[in-house]
Amino acid sequence: MSDLGDAMDPSEEAKILQLTLQATRDGIVRLDLARDRAHYSPRWMRLFGFEGDEPKSSTSSNDLWRTLIHPDELGDVESMLKDHIYHNWPFSTTIRMAHRHGGYRHILCRAATERDAEGNPQQVVMVFADITDRIRMEERQAAIARALPDTLIHLDASANVMEVIRGVERPGSPFAELQPGSPLPECLAKSNLRNQIAQLVQPERRNSRAGQLLPIEVVSSTTPGFPIYHELRVFPYGRQEVLCMARDITDQRALEQQLAQAQKLQAVGHLAAGVAHEINTPMQFIGDNLHFIKSAFDDMVPYVTLLREMVSKAGEAALDESDLKRVARAHSNADVDYTMDALPNVVERSLAGVERVTRIVQAMKAFSHPTAEFASVDLRSLLDSTITVATNEWKYVAEVELDVPEGLPMVRCVAGELNQVILNLIVNASHAIGDVVGTSGDKGKIRISAHEDGASVIISVGDTGAGIPEAIRSKVFDPFFTTKEVGKGTGQGLALAHSCVVERHKGTIHFESEVGRGTTFIIRLPTRGPAVPEEQGVAA
Amino acid sequence: MTTTVLIVDDAPTVRRYLSDIMEKTGYDVLSAPSGPHAMVTLRNNSVDLVLLDYNLPGMNGLSVLHWMRSDPVGLDMPVVMLTTETAPSLVQRAKALGAAGWLVKPPDPKELVWTAQNALSRRSPLGN
DSSP, X not given: OTTTTSOOOHHHHHHHHHHHHHHOXXXXXXXXXXXXXXXXXXXXXXXXXXXXXXXXXXXXXXXXHXXXXXXXXXXXXXXXXXXXXXXXXXXXXXXXXXXXXXXXXXXXXXXXXXXXXXXXXXXXXXXXXXXXXXXXXXXXXXXXXXXXXXEEEEEETTOOEEEEEOOOOOTTOTTTTOOTTXXXXXXXXXXXXXXXXXXXXXHHHHTSGGGOOOOEEEEXXXXXXXXXXXXXXXXXXXXXXXXXXXXXXHHHXXXXXXXXXXXXHHHHHHHXXXXXXXXXXXXXXXXXXXXXXXXXXXXXXXXHHHHHHHHHHHTTSOXXXXXXXXXXXXXXXXXXXXXXXXXXXXXXXXXHHHHHHHHHHHHHHHHHOOOOSOEEEOHHHHHHHHHHHTHHXXXXXXXXXXXXXXXXXXXXXXXXXXXXXXXXXXXXXXXXXXXXXXXXXXXXXXXXXXXXXXXXXXXXXXXOSOOOOGGGGGGTTSTTOOOSXXXXXXXXXXXXXXXXXXXXXXXXXXXXXXXXXXXXXXXXXXXXXXXXXXXXXXXX | OOOEEEEEOSOHHHXXXXXXXXXXXXXXXXXESSHHHHHHHHHHSOOSEEEEESSXXXXXXXXXXXXXXXXXXXXXXXXXXXXXXXXXXXXXHHHHTTOSEEEESSOOHHHHHHHHHHHHHHOOSSOO
């Protein structure tokens, strides 16, 4: 066998052929065209359940192999075999053939023809391989492919659509009408799918685990305002081909948005208790003051009434001693001097209290405004209202210092999301300081500042808390990572802050921390908003 | 009058192997490394038979055949596919596009000559 390339000694060749026939699990039929006879190999007989116990006439029949072929397929087989014998077309087909003991087997049937010097066919050797197991496996895989909600697209190296197995696609989806040979949907053509394919089909990447790249996200829309999101995963496949799995993640997207909104509502709900307290305190003293004013007024009424009486009497006759005594008594009963002295202050403080309540309510309103649009935002008022809303979080543990220089430019951002980020940082800072000062009554400091740096604005939130231990610094932005006790944090705050700053605003967020000294989070936002218009939404 | 065969294959060694056989048999031989080259050659020469590889760079052999069938220069041209593939679906598409034969690479010289002669003698684009 070592030198198959050289011409073989005929007896050697015959021996090898004999061995091959023994080794193969395939059944072989030889059609002798000159004598019109068919010869069946023992293996072929066994393949279809013949054990040599059947009457010779039936098993050695020239047409036995034909009689086993499923009637629906016999015609095709005959015509393909004719093409093969007389026009030399390849003969290779998968057919169903009856087994003697019942049922059909899937058979891969191939043939080769021996010809004389003029090309006239002499004899045909047909090889029958039982591939039932393989077909079952293929059927199972096809069933899996159909069961998947994803759409599977088979593409060649130039991103031509070769095959489409459609999953569940909503109306308007770019994959709903995709057919083999149709051009790539616009959203795919715009994405970096071609790049990925080009990378994947490189020989060194093909069969490696590294062959899998990051999913690509594409957005398409037939109805304005109702985008359809798909996530594409591309796998190298065979030779110079890729399989692209497209998964509709529109609903997931909607859920994510709802989750972000829910997190915000949760934060607002959590703040509500603090805000209620913030409103309650001024309301209480405003109430007390109003009570004071009411009683002072009640006391003043008899005095003023008496004075009015005296004034009208004085117009007719001179006032006598007893009149003056009544006035003096009423003056003293009404506590006029004290009232005159205290009242301006009481009113002043009440007005201040009303102003404080108004400010908190306005901050709360500004904070929970559900806008999701990019707009020019005054950072000072955004930071200010967020600090106000969070007052109850920090006021027992820290002083807050806000440093925003005059003339800071307006920043193009989504206010409703950015204030959420700042709030999370303030709450974290308060907790970090709280861990240090405990209930000692000491206070730490939270420094919040914003300043311009080239085309960016840098916002920093620093605390004098415990700092972040080295070991967990790499995890602080991971979703669900938290060191807070149950009920105090869910591990979503910084993860959301990261996705808001980095993905939505194309900015950066990082922190500097020193154990025992504190932590400062630093956010850098492009002043003019993300460079890529948000609608294109093509993630790398 | 001589008979001209156009060999379409991107591999120079394959083109040389096939050319040698066809030239020894008495055919004139032209060759092209890709589908577009083949179309240009067909337009500028009188060709009687095309031996067409399937695994061509860019456009595969069946796409080239499809292209030929939509163009007057290739409409009635006898074409023998020459490939390592034997997938029944490809064979069926080649038949449907009126290919005159399908040879598995590398073809036995006798088989190649016989199939070429067979294809030339029939000359009917969609018959078999």
